[in-house]
Amino acid sequence: MAWVPVSVALGFVGLAVLAFCSFKVYLGVRRFGRELERARRRLGPKQSALNDELRYLQDTRASQEPDDGVRSS
Template identity: 75%
Template structure:
């Protein structure tokens, strides 16, 4: 008779453990969604600055005058 009561206790503890894991997984899911929204908001805020920097970089690369290759330094 005593062995049968342990079965009920172990099954109920298993369900409680699964409930705790489900709650933790739900909290992680909410955190990941919130983090994704924050990343998207940051990406939208930085997009104009990123575009301006990319344009400035391309202007600097276009303005750079190519130089003819020289002899350079020779070792003796």
């Protein structure tokens, strides 16, 4: 009959280990989210500048008339 309390205790110990690991994962995910937000804030102005440059290049390319240049076959 001593195996009943031992199995219950082992079950609680297993749950405690799972709770500890879950808490560590939770803290890691929060830390990773903060790091992503910091990177997003740092890269935001550069992404905006690149988008503006891309828009400018697309507008200048679209405004050029197509040539009747040499065609290769």
